[in-house]
Amino acid sequence: MPEWLAPLAAVGENWERVLLGLAVALILTGRIVPKFRLDEARIDRDNWRAAHEKEHEARMEHEKNTSELIRSLDLVKRALDSMTPPKEGRHEAT
Known part of the structure; x- marks a missing residue:
């Protein structure tokens, strides 16, 4: 038995079976996965990122464009309001 497996000596002669059972349990519970699965998960993670x-950059550009549009519309509204004479009976404060 290799030295690093010395703690399994307490199990007795069946240490190989115990080690194999532990490995199978770790594989079945997903604690140990094949390298190609790990690589796939990393690629998928990078694609999502x-x-x-x-999408974040597009959203920021959309917010910027919306803000500019609102400012432009406010400027147009003020310009149109300044060109139209006030209605009778209504006095605007200056």
């Missing part, structure tokens, strides 16, 4: 960053 890139998509999130792209």
